[in-house]
Amino acid sequence: MSNDYKLRVSVDQDVCVGAGLCVLSTAEVFDQRDEDGVVKLLQSEPPAEFHEKVLGAARKCPAKAIKVEQI
Numbered sequence: 001m002s003n004d005y006k007l008r009v010s011v012d013q014d015v016c017v018g019a020g021l022c023v024l025s026t027a028e029v030f031d032q033r034d035e036d037g038v039v040k041l042l043q044s045e046p047p048a049e050f051h052e053k054v055l056g057a058a059r060k061c062p063a064k065a066i067k068v069e070q071i
């Protein structure tokens, strides 16, 4: 994948089911709230080295709570 663009990541905490798959795949970008496991976004424009993992996390999220757009 080319690295000459940015990705903007957003999460929908209302639909997240707290499965934690995103954190397992990309702990640099995603974390979970201590109290209920709902996703927390650590960085909305992760560097290129994390793009593949972030896209994979978005695909695998069971709640489709992760949106990734190219900017």
Ligand code: SF4
Residues within 6 Å of the ligand: 011, 015, 016, 017, 018, 019, 020, 021, 022, 023, 030, 032, 037, 038, 039, 060, 061, 062, 063, 064, 065, 066
């Ligand atoms: S993989 Fe999806 S449902 Fe699971 S914690 Fe991450 S955002 Fe939430």
